[in-house]
Amino acid sequence: MKHPNFKLAPEIIRALDMSAPVVALESTVITHGLPRPLNLELARKMEKQVRDAGAIPATIALLDGKIRIGLSDQELVRLSESDSTLPTGGFAKVSHRDFAAAIVKKADGGTTVAGTMYAANMAGIKVFATGGIGGVHKESAFDISTDLRSLAEIPTIVICAGAKAILDLPATLEYLETMGVPVIGYKTDEFPAFYSRESGLDVSARLDSPTEIADFAKVHWNLGMRSGILVTNPIPETEAISKSEMEPMIAQASAEAIAQGIHGQKLTPFLLSRISELTRGKSLKANLSLLLNNARLAAEIAKEMSVRKNEWAI
Numbered sequence: 001m002k003h004p005n006f007k008l009a010p011e012i013i014r015a016l017d018m019s020a021p022v023v024a025l026e027s028t029v030i031t032h033g034l035p036r037p038l039n040l041e042l043a044r045k046m047e048k049q050v051r052d053a054g055a056i057p058a059t060i061a062l063l064d065g066k067i068r069i070g071l072s073d074q075e076l077v078r079l080s081e082s083d084s085t086l087p088t089g090g091f092a093k094v095s096h097r098d099f100a101a102a103i104v105k106k107a108d109g110g111t112t113v114a115g116t117m118y119a120a121n122m123a124g125i126k127v128f129a130t131g132g133i134g135g136v137h138k139e140s141a142f143d144i145s146t147d148l149r150s151l152a153e154i155p156t157i158v159i160c161a162g163a164k165a166i167l168d169l170p171a172t173l174e175y176l177e178t179m180g181v182p183v184i185g186y187k188t189d190e191f192p193a194f195y196s197r198e199s200g201l202d203v204s205a206r207l208d209s210p211t212e213i214a215d216f217a218k219v220h221w222n223l224g225m226r227s228g229i230l231v232t233n234p235i236p237e238t239e240a241i242s243k244s245e246m247e248p249m250i251a252q253a254s255a256e257a258i259a260q261g262i263h264g265q266k267l268t269p270f271l272l273s274r275i276s277e278l279t280r281g282k283s284l285k286a287n288l289s290l291l292l293n294n295a296r297l298a299a300e301i302a303k304e305m306s307v308r309k310n311e312w313a314i
């Protein structure tokens, strides 16, 4: 892929040329999602997990106004040291509408799920692992993450642990249904709620192996569908936090956000950091566990996709 605003790491160029399995990884989780120094530890572990499972990791971010696909360890360190609380410095949170601004200003930025889907697809990467997707917020019915629109429009497979119960989960699933986005439950019939394995809500289909998921993607796209495919992978049981334990903390974080007038791009990072304070680190442990779990499944799906190379019309 040649484009003046993109720079792919040599390893990624080679892998894509050979149709080897590649897994895209987002960077907002590093710049805005997790506290230091856990964010760097996680970024490194995600890459290692993908490699150990037999695929090549491509962490995606904006550095000096270039869309970068595949980063060096030094560059991961740079991302992890971004201080998004500084009014002047720090990395931007880059979703679709922010790319051109970041490029013109030669800025650094962490790409959201939506931003990473866009960049991965431009580069020809079809599989992407993240923690949780954005969705419809409870605080305002008009605060709908661009992640949902991207899932409707960008043909990639996104592996996540569902969406956090900080969101309006029924509304989020209704939106995905309206936009024709398949919501696959990996070995589950229930939509997982990030920290919790349960939500009481249904997925649109259950699939039980990476092979089935790759077959599904091939059929979906060969039917002429153009949407992304959301694969939801429940958090491992040992780290899961029950819905009833999470509910009061989510309610408190949400009430504080409303009281402090926090909205827009700042709302998700605010809720995430308040919840990790309120759970005294328990939620962070859960967050790391599910991220690594998703990286592993994504690598397995990417391997199956690479066997079916170019067998879909998208």
Ligand code: PSU
Residues within 6 Å of the ligand: 026, 028, 029, 032, 033, 111, 112, 113, 114, 131, 132, 133, 134, 135, 144, 145, 146, 147, 164, 194, 264, 265, 266, 268, 272
């Ligand atoms: N949900 C999480 N952790 C995260 C995010 C969401 O559980 O780190 C990040 C992702 O990068 C996601 C973004 O794409 O927040 C959504 O932000 P917004 O709601 O502003 O679209």
Ligand code: MN
Residues within 6 Å of the ligand: 143, 144, 145, 146, 264, 265, 267
């Ligand atoms: Mn939002």
